[in-house]
Amino acid sequence: MKKKTYITALVCIVLLLCSGFLGFQYLNVNGRCQTLETQASQLQKDNSKLNGQLSDSTAELEEKEAYLAGQNEYISELSHQIDSLAEDKDSDRSDSDEDSSSQEEGITDPYPNLYAEGFNPQEKDSEKIAYLTFDDGPSSLTPKVLDLLDEYNAKATFFVVCKNNEEYDKYLPEIVKRGHTLALHSYSHSYGQIYASKDAFLSDFEKVYDWVVENTGYTPSLFRFPGGSNNGSSYVVTEIIDELERRGFQYFDWNVSSGDGSNLTTRENIIDNICNNIGNAEHPVVLMHDGSGKNATIAALPTVLKRLSEKGYEFRALDKTVPSVQYR
Numbered sequence: 001m002k003k004k005t006y007i008t009a010l011v012c013i014v015l016l017l018c019s020g021f022l023g024f025q026y027l028n029v030n031g032r033c034q035t036l037e038t039q040a041s042q043l044q045k046d047n048s049k050l051n052g053q054l055s056d057s058t059a060e061l062e063e064k065e066a067y068l069a070g071q072n073e074y075i076s077e078l079s080h081q082i083d084s085l086a087e088d089k090d091s092d093r094s095d096s097d098e099d100s101s102s103q104e105e106g107i108t109d110p111y112p113n114l115y116a117e118g119f120n121p122q123e124k125d126s127e128k129i130a131y132l133t134f135d136d137g138p139s140s141l142t143p144k145v146l147d148l149l150d151e152y153n154a155k156a157t158f159f160v161v162c163k164n165n166e167e168y169d170k171y172l173p174e175i176v177k178r179g180h181t182l183a184l185h186s187y188s189h190s191y192g193q194i195y196a197s198k199d200a201f202l203s204d205f206e207k208v209y210d211w212v213v214e215n216t217g218y219t220p221s222l223f224r225f226p227g228g229s230n231n232g233s234s235y236v237v238t239e240i241i242d243e244l245e246r247r248g249f250q251y252f253d254w255n256v257s258s259g260d261g262s263n264l265t266t267r268e269n270i271i272d273n274i275c276n277n278i279g280n281a282e283h284p285v286v287l288m289h290d291g292s293g294k295n296a297t298i299a300a301l302p303t304v305l306k307r308l309s310e311k312g313y314e315f316r317a318l319d320k321t322v323p324s325v326q327y328r
């Protein structure tokens, strides 16, 4: 009897010990689970914080890249202006005698009756046409540009960029609908990428071409090199020109710059740059930008349109019949 009690007591102790051990193990595992859960949620938090920082830095980098591209374009504009000023200076020097005598002839014609029937003396100057061009859009500023152009019954040319402008693709058909020329600038506008080789340029070019065709059904035939045709590797650009001309595309540079490639240019600078220089070009092709942030351009545009209209200019869109303005 004693033995039975002893065995029962032993079994009870063993059961007690087992359940105690299991209870302890359960609590231990539970505790570890909680710790792991806390660690996991902390890691998740860290991860999302790092993702946030990464996307901030990427955005910052893209912004800096865009700024650099703008500055590069502006530098290339300035160098072109310096070249053309030097050319003007040379031709002024050699033509100054001829100019003064021909101007005098214009004022006092020694043979006032010596004109054939049907001759129209105003015929030569009857057309004052300005070709306004807007690069790097479409952006949130494009509708404003379109409305201002409509006010003056002005037509213009838009050299568009796709990357970072995708959300404004609704303005592409609007540009066509309002009678402007929709032309190509670049998909990425990244100099390092597009001027790496002819194929690199064509692959980028095809993407922006497809973007325009998909959104408008319109097939563009004009383009402008980012930074102008004198930017990038000279050998590569020559190859690109040959290839794209073979495919029927035509490129346009510009001979009047608004200077708005630099973000330091003010509204007043833009007005002066355009209005003071437009008379120097026979077929003025005016470089402006409607990419994001070009608020000074939009602020200058009403005055530019007003003053040039008062000077007798008509604003037309570029097409293949317009004599090319090309640096090379």
Ligand SMILES: [Zn+2]
Residues within 6 Å of the ligand: 073, 135, 136, 185, 189, 226, 227
């Ligand atoms: Zn550009």
